[in-house]
Amino acid sequence: MxxxxxxxxxxxxxxxxxxxxxxxxxxxxxxxxxxxxxxxxxxxxxxxxxxxxxxxxxxxxxxxxxxxxxxxxxxxxxxxxxxxxxxxxxxxxxxxxxxxxxxxxxxxxxxxxxxxxxxxxxxxxxxxxxxxxxxxxxxxxxxxxxxxxxxxxxxxxxxxxxxxxxxxxxxxxxxxxxxxxxxxxxxxxxxxxxxxxxxxxxxxxxxxxxxxxxxxxxxxxxxxxxxxxxxxxxxxxxxxxxxxxxVDKGNFNHFMQKEIFEQPQAIRDTLESRITNDSVISSSFGHKADEIFRSIDQIQIAACGTSYNAGLVAKYWIEDIAKIPCHVEIASEYRYRRPILLDNTLFVTLSQSGETADTLEALKAAKKINNTLKSLCISNSAESSLTRLSDLTFLTHAGPEIGVASTKAFTTQLVSLALLMCSIGKLKGYISRRQESEIVNGLKKLPGLINEALLQETQIKQLAKSFTNKNSALFLGRGTMYAIAMEGALKLKEISYIHAEAYPAGELKHGPIALIDKNMPVIAIAPNDELLEKLKSNLQEVKSRGSKMLVFEDENSKVQSMDSMKVIPITSNLGRISAPIIFTIPLQLLSYHVALSREADVDKPRNLAKSVTVE
Missing domain, CATH: 3.60.20.10 (Aminohydrolase, N-terminal nucleophile (Ntn) domain)
Incomplete structure (x- = not known):
């Protein structure tokens, strides 16, 4: 730190x-x-x-x-x-x-x-x-x-x-x-x-x-x-x-802004030499990756903060597409309980710096519990404690990230986890060549899709002004978008100091709806997926309580705009893997411009450090 x-x-x-x-x-x-x-x-x-x-x-x-x-x-x-x-x-x-x-x-x-x-x-x-x-x-x-x-x-x-x-x-x-x-x-x-x-x-x-x-x-x-x-x-x-x-800001006002706009290139760099002929090169995770991936029966992810949110997204992908059980835990909690680690478990750590103390200690604790454990570190730092301690290493190639609130490290972690899911799925026989080709082609489109999403900055900047005097905000999502809502809430609280929480939209009636009134802005994420109609019903529930709403949608979701509801189409025809990555972009821009409107120190928010190397 x-x-x-x-x-x-x-x-x-x-x-x-x-x-x-x-x-x-x-x-x-x-x-x-x-x-x-x-x-x-x-x-x-x-x-x-x-x-x-x-x-x-x-x-x-x-x-x-x-x-x-x-x-x-x-x-x-x-x-x-x-x-x-x-x-x-x-x-x-x-x-x-x-x-x-x-x-x-x-x-x-x-x-x-x-x-x-x-x-x-x-x-x-x-x-x-x-x-x-x-x-x-x-x-x-x-x-x-x-x-x-x-x-x-x-x-x-x-x-x-x-x-x-x-x-x-x-x-x-x-x-x-x-x-x-x-x-x-x-x-x-x-x-x-x-x-x-x-x-x-x-x-x-x-x-x-x-x-x-x-x-x-x-x-x-x-x-x-x-x-x-x-x-x-x-x-x-x-x-x-x-x-x-x-490590200079260049023509940008803040490192965070620069790093938001560097994401298309960071993702290209992360994909480079990791895919070929519409296929993922599994050896990019290490020369023993094929052997280890074929032998595993489940995955355990341990991470903190933004990296934990990335792990939650990956859990949906890994279980839904690769058909492998996946568990995700906050590293600071994992290290202090007595978890059961079965044989043939791949222990995955996520850390931008590779030096996150709790994540490092969680890996050490896991190795003591089961000495047959195989481990993989996904990090942005080649020479780090986690990479040295792990059996396999995958570097995100995000480049230096100076802003305390993680942006490109998060999206490149998601890309890395998608490649991991694809590698394991195909080696275990659960992902066909056709599916793999579709996934790889979708990943290749990400830089262009992110550039499209970045075009919304001017509109988001104007909307951010309505948050200047707010004290709280609620983020809603379903499926993988719940984890993205968590990431959006984390970004807002980190740099604007607005209390923000994220909930699965289906949980509204189980308590959070009591918070909603005209002073509680609600930010929702509406991809065009199988949960869209249920989400639309949830949005009606929120609207009837008088909240001002901001909805980021897939153009094909066609959420009906109402009084005090602003709907912003981000892009269209997103798949299960690309959607969480693309919908992250407007949430990053929103938190950045809200922080500016509140005159907060964007790159160096109070009480926070980039690399948490102490407990």
């Missing part, structure tokens, strides 16, 4: 730290800070509450410039302790050790009590301070900086990605990770650390991805990596395909 960036270089490090923080701000923030070692090997630190721009103003207001060639920086999303400058990272122990930290130290109270008895003074409410004091304590006993980190981390329970510098070791940064991503950037004028490669793209496209338990000693011209047992290990240097321009 938080962001880390640091470096040892032959230039002033401060500009890079600020640039990296700005690029990492999308991950979540409520404060930020940086610290560098001066020429006199003393710490120079700046911290500010709020956006990184506040930190930049802080630095400009100082009479003396913060300047040095080694430093670390951090954007914080509060877990322990309220957002404040005292709780902002980096933290310092006795002017000797400074630390930035992502994750949670679960036993910090126990460690804190011990350290208070040792004479350490705590200046914040965070769990991170115990890390700095633990490392300093080991150094007091004569250990080197890297040895002190190696010893200190053994006392930590929980998760961490940390960057450490010391005034006694002015030529190095120590990086360590457990349960929180961390990487090293390699360049000609220095070496760097970051929690996300996007922070360093202006300096390098060569990265080492640290593995679980790794501790790295990063110097100007050398990187040494140890595993958790202290043994020297080699980790490959990989070349990133990302480019710095990919």
């Amino acid at each position: 938080c962001g880390i960036v640091g470096g040892v270089t032959d230039q002033n490090i401060t500009p890079l730290l600020l640039e990296g923080l700005n690029r990492l701000e999308y991950r979540g923030y409520d404060s930020s800070g940086l610290i560098v070692l001066s020429k006199q090997n003393s710490f120079e630190r700046a911290r500010s509450v709020g956006k990184v721009s506040n930190l930049e103003m802080n630095l400009k207001s100082r009479s003396k410039e913060i300047n040095g060639k080694i430093g670390i920086a951090h954007t914080r999303w509060a877990t322990h302790g309220e957002p404040s400058s005292l709780n902002a990272h980096p933290h310092i122990s006795k002017n000797t050790v400074s630390v930035v930290h992502n994750g949670i130290i679960e036993n910090y109270l126990e460690l804190k009590n011990i350290q208070i008895k040792q004479g350490y003074e705590f200046k914040s409410e965070t769990d991170t301070e115990v890390i700095a004091h633990s490392i300093d304590s080991e150094m007091q006993l004569g250990s080197s900086l890297v040895e002190s980190v190696q010893k200190a981390v053994k006392s930590f329970e929980g998760s961490y990605g940390i960057g450490v510098i010391s005034s006694k070791y002015p030529d190095q940064i120590i990086a360590a990770r457990k349960g929180s991503p961390l990487l090293i950037g390699i360049s000609e004028n220095g070496n760097y650390i970051a929690s996300d490669q996007m922070a360093l793209l202006s300096k390098t496209n060569k990265f080492i991805f640290l593995e679980e338990g790794d501790i790295a000693e990063v110097k100007l011209d050398k990187v040494t990596i140890y595993d958790l047992d202290g043994k020297l290990v080699n980790r490959p240097v990989q070349k990133s395909k990302l480019k710095a321009g990919q």
